Amino acid sequence: MKKSLADRIEQYIKVLIDRSEEKQIEIQRAELAETFSCVPSQVTYVISTRFQEKYGYYTESRRGGKGFVRITRFTISSDICTIMDGDKLFDFINELMEKKMLDSESGNMLKHIVLSASSDLADEHRKHLYNSVARGLSEYLNLN
Numbered sequence: 001m002k003k004s005l006a007d008r009i010e011q012y013i014k015v016l017i018d019r020s021e022e023k024q025i026e027i028q029r030a031e032l033a034e035t036f037s038c039v040p041s042q043v044t045y046v047i048s049t050r051f052q053e054k055y056g057y058y059t060e061s062r063r064g065g066k067g068f069v070r071i072t073r074f075t076i077s078s079d080i081c082t083i084m085d086g087d088k089l090f091d092f093i094n095e096l097m098e099k100k101m102l103d104s105e106s107g108n109m110l111k112h113i114v115l116s117a118s119s120d121l122a123d124e125h126r127k128h129l130y131n132s133v134a135r136g137l138s139e140y141l142n143l144n
Contacts, residue, residue, distance in 0.1 A: 013047075
């Protein structure tokens with residue numbers, strides 16, 4: 001079965017990312033379009049539909065003569081099922097902010113709410129709250 005052009009472009013980009021130590025590449029739409037004998041808008045379509053945050057990718061682009069598209073594959077290293085304490089939950093929230101999956105205002109507000117809500121809880125209930133927040137964030141951001 002022959003792959004579509006979009007599938008081939010996607011596969012090519014993923015191979016480039018996999019080969020990169022930083023799991024990040026910078027490409028020019030025009031050069032990639034030339035490689036696949038297509039128009040740059042087809043490359044843009046693939047990038048915008050198949051390299052979204054919900055699939056584990058962060059993209060940045062700059063248009064123009066020296067323009068580029070930077071695609072970064074990210075992974076969230078925290079094990080959501082074993083958060084259990086506030087430090088690990090806050091590390092998870094900080095990691096989400098670093099990966100630009102959560103802006104700093106929302107992340108800091110979330111940390112404040114968790115601290116405030118957990119201050120009067122027994123240890124077991126506090127752990128349950130931390131795990132529930134981590135699980136809820138993971139579900140909301142489609143990290144599962």
